[in-house]
Amino acid sequence: MLIRGPEDEILKKEQAFRIIRSTINEKGREALYDLTGLAGGFPIKKEDKRLLETYIGPAIYEEKLKRLAVEHLGGEEVIAFNRTTAGILATIIALTKPGGKIIHYLPESPSHPSVPESAKVRGAEYLEFDNIKEFYTPPGTKLIFITGATMDHKIIEIEEFKRIISLSKKARIPTVVDDASGARLRTIIYKQPKAIELGADLAITSTDKLMNGPRGGILAGKARLVKRIKSVAYKFGLEAQPPLIAAMVRALEEFEPTRLIKAIKLRDEVYEKLKRSFKGFQKTPTGVMIRPEEIKKEIEKRNVKTRLSPQETSYLWAMLLLQEHGIITIPAAGMPGASPTLRLDLSAPDAQRLKPDQITRILEETFQKLLDTIIEPEKAKKILGG
Amino acid sequence: MLIRGPEDEILKKEQAFRIIRSTINEKGREALYDLTGLAGGFPIKKEDKRLLETYIGPAIYEEKLKRLAVEHLGGEEVIAFNRTTAGILATIIALTKPGGKIIHYLPESPSHPSVPESAKVRGAEYLEFDNIKEFYTPPGTKLIFITGATMDHKIIEIEEFKRIISLSKKARIPTVVDDASGARLRTIIYKQPKAIELGADLAITSTDKLMNGPRGGILAGKARLVKRIKSVAYKFGLEAQPPLIAAMVRALEEFEPTRLIKAIKLRDEVYEKLKRSFKGFQKTPTGVMIRPEEIKKEIEKRNVKTRLSPQETSYLWAMLLLQEHGIITIPAAGMPGASPTLRLDLSAPDAQRLKPDQITRILEETFQKLLDTIIEPEKAKKILGG
Incomplete structure (x- = not known):
């Protein structure tokens, strides 16, 4: 060995x-x-370099980020994270409490560790399904995750996606789509609609997956929910810093x-x-x-x-x-x-x-x-x- | 109004x-x-720009970061964080459990929110002292924080610092020094030794405070503890990404x-x-x-x-x-x-x-x-x- x-x-x-x-x-x-497909590019331009500061950077790039991210993902409000994993942690802390239940549907188990690990640190119960026939939302469910495309690039069926959304709407439970690579894979290659167009409340994507952005995540969705997640993000230092945000803006601009x-x-x-x-x-x-x-x-x-x-x-x-x-x-x-x-x-x-x-x-x-x-x-x- | x-x-x-x-x-x-004193510079050089990728960046900069950070803070191992606050969250998750106690001594209350908020999300009890005469470590204390310099730049007395360290050593409880600005303020202006030289197990500093680095944090200290904190950091996406690390390296190189x-x-x-x-x-x-x-x-x-x-x-x-x-x-x-x-x-x-x-x-x-x-x-x- x-x-x-x-x-x-x-x-x-x-x-x-x-x-x-x-x-x-x-x-x-x-x-x-x-x-690797995870190179994490940093396509800032020469004119960006001197603007990447704590107060000057956001003044310049946050507006652009919002416009481009809403175009890419849909939704009303956005926030950029240091990593998609950090965005999932922030979402779970913001929208669940210890003892609450988090349900996750994905095309094939096991999940990326970020969802169960964040649930664990929050003290929330975690249930995972990869068979739509078994899927249900037990009482006390506070948040539903859907994985759009797994790490092995297995894609959710559109009918399954719609079914989860309709169940969650009936139960009035917010849905977050972990569309790390899915936001491009599902939409461009498999011609599926954006997660938010399909009715998801929130969607998060990784700017280094199938696009030339830095490692990091962008979350978009309902303003009311993004606001709560944002406040958790700043509280624990999970938000992307100006250099990353600038590179995300450029990557979205140049995305082809x-x-x-x-x-x-x-x-x-x-x-x-x-x-x-x-x-x-x-x-x-x-x-x-x-x-x-x-x-x-x-x-x-x-x-x-x-x-x-x-x-x-x-x-x-x-x-x-x-x-x-x-x-x-x-x-x-x-x-x-x-x-x-x-x-x-x-x-x-x-x-x-x-x-x-x-x-x-x-x-x-x-x-x-x-x-x-x-x-x-x-x-x-x-x-x-x- | x-x-x-x-x-x-x-x-x-x-x-x-x-x-x-x-x-x-x-x-x-x-x-x-x-x-603001928190401008968060991004002093990367032209030759850095194309190396700031997920796998190439760390290969180049992590070695340099370790050397420079150990010089700046002392300790055996280091890790760079997206923000000092994220480093404090990682430290608390790694070194405490729900129900454990976290004690914090600082020159003047209230603490920066990152310590009590992280304790809260961990489900740990939090006690804060700014009077050395009242300071004690109740049974069940798992971690002791010392703030080297407050947000208002109030500095800890060296005798108080030594007293806390000696109490913590007796009780065999690890100490972390939140030396966000203190790592420079205390040492350069007040001529105090580095936190780790004073016996702290871990010290964390902000690379945008009193130095021209990006917003972010560097934690250094005992290898055994840094290893555990690192694993939590990667698990939740709290670590600094290559562009930030490169800028930290340059800021430390140029620190004067x-x-x-x-x-x-x-x-x-x-x-x-x-x-x-x-x-x-x-x-x-x-x-x-x-x-x-x-x-x-x-x-x-x-x-x-x-x-x-x-x-x-x-x-x-x-x-x-x-x-x-x-x-x-x-x-x-x-x-x-x-x-x-x-x-x-x-x-x-x-x-x-x-x-x-x-x-x-x-x-x-x-x-x-x-x-x-x-x-x-x-x-x-x-x-x-x-």
């Missing part, structure tokens, strides 16, 4: 950070390709739905080419991925024996992609506990600098290198930072 | 934001002087204690000159201030009658300073509930562009204008955004 727990994952992450640092120092930013459509074309080309060498790759809404178990199968198919776990082979492949080609993915650079699935997001800005043939060749070459490495555990361990 | 509650304060703030916006659009940033010493010289000059026209101004550690009651007295001394409250006269003077001279202060641009004391921080970067004579003349002129305005309530109301 090369990765025995969070400590080893941290060593791996630190090794990834070392490679990122030395690549930047020796070859420059161009030699890196962040395909057609880029997502282009990413799908790139994905389809890459996927077809990959099929010639691999069976285990799957499409994601804006890229390709291979699960750890499938990597293991690809290895076995080549008659190579290894005692590495599927997860470890994925980490190793991701580290080789970074080390040899500057490609950043979550299994290499993610936090401990992040998904070990090797995923290439082709809507990432850096993906635009890669050709389909190049991506396929890089994956084939590094997979060969992976086969060479797994039979030398000492070498593998070193690559993983151990 | 022109300002009847938070709604009117918001109207005033929005009016201040309108003036800031139009000043920037018509005359540029140079025509504004942010003397002698600028604070220079600010004191400027303050003394301004204070002496102001005495010729006003009796009500007081020195602050790095500037001058006049309390609302003193403004009212200055008005009465000139035989001008007004039904405005002391607070309203302060808001009005602050708005006139902004409107006529581009000077930003908290009574004009602050959040609802912020202190109505008219305070000019002369350690602010923008203060370096103002001469003592100029500051005095501006205050005299706008005070004359204040006298003219308070006898016309309709005009006053308009200036306050009503």
Whole structure:
């Protein structure tokens, strides 16, 4: 076992950070390709830089943010958060009390940890459903969450969405849609309406998911509810600071739905080419991925024996992609506990600098290198930072 | 009554934001002087801008941040927060449980709301002391806060500091020092040691207070405790994002204690000159201030009658300073509930562009204008955004 727990994952992450640092120092930013899909751009302009101050920044950007966010999400009022997770915490503190119940419907369990963890710290009860037939709102329900698209980009059915909204309206319980990636995925690729158009009271989205904004969240919806959430946000320091808000404004201004459509074309080309060498790759809404178990199968198919776990082979492949080609993915650079699935997001800005043939060749070459490495555990361990 | 509650304060703030916006659009940033002492600079360099991404940013800046923050605060490990308040929330969630007790010693009550509010949301009991003779740690105390310098820049006595630390060590209770401005005020101006040198387990400081960093907080201290706080921070989205971290790194690199010493010289000059026209101004550690009651007295001394409250006269003077001279202060641009004391921080970067004579003349002129305005309530109301 090369990765025995969070400590080893941290060593791996630190090794990834070392490679990122030395690549930047020796070859420059161009030699890196962040395909995490979570790069968190910071597209401020030169004229923004000197206005990003505590009192001057909001005077300039809050008005613009409101206009652009309402256009993107709908609703009457908005607030920007340091992270979508912080926005979910603020919403739960503002709209529930200890002992109240929070109900969550999502296309596939488990939920992103932010909802159950915030419920727990609030002392609220938490119930999760991913089967519409089982869904109900027990007495004492104070807040209903709907996840529009899961972390694995599984999308809610529009009929299920409507059903939850209609139940919540009958019970007069406010609904919040966690549309972190869904606000773009659902609407642009799956042609669903905005969450607020579907009747949700509040919707929150992540400005670094499927758009070139900073890591952070924007919540929009009913003025009366946003006002209460805002007051909690400022009370606990959860609101986005002016530099983030300015970058969100620019990202919304420059947001181009057609880029997502282009990413799908790139994905389809890459996927077809990959099929010639691999069976285990799957499409994601804006890229390709291979699960750890499938990597293991690809290895076995080549008659190579290894005692590495599927997860470890994925980490190793991701580290080789970074080390040899500057490609950043979550299994290499993610936090401990992040998904070990090797995923290439082709809507990432850096993906635009890669050709389909190049991506396929890089994956084939590094997979060969992976086969060479797994039979030398000492070498593998070193690559993983151990 | 022109300002009847938070709604009117918001109207005033929005009016201040309108003036800031139009000043920037018509005359540029140079025509504004942010003397709040909380400007929240964003001193990133050109080469930083393209590295401020979710995975690339931390690889570059976290190492530097740790080195610089340990130099500034002491300790073994550090974490940067979106705001100091968010850091206090994370600390309380990480180190206490519902029902536990949190004790707070500070030079003068009341505390900054972040400590009691975080205790409340955690379900912890909260006790506050500002008299060392009354201080004790009841059974069940899980965490002790010490405030190094209050919002009004009142400083803890070094003997009191040592006494609390020694009591906490005896009781084996971790201590956190809220050294938001204190980490510089206490050490540079009052020549006290760093909080961690005095034996505190953790210390947190605000990078926008008495230094030219962004609004945000850095916590440093025992590795074992910082690790637990870090995990809570990431869980709830409280950690500073790469753009903020990069700006903190630059602010720490460029931090120059002698600028604070220079600010004191400027303050003394301004204070002496102001005495010729006003009796009500007081020195602050790095500037001058006049309390609302003193403004009212200055008005009465000139035989001008007004039904405005002391607070309203302060808001009005602050708005006139902004409107006529581009000077930003908290009574004009602050959040609802912020202190109505008219305070000019002369350690602010923008203060370096103002001469003592100029500051005095501006205050005299706008005070004359204040006298003219308070006898016309309709005009006053308009200036306050009503």
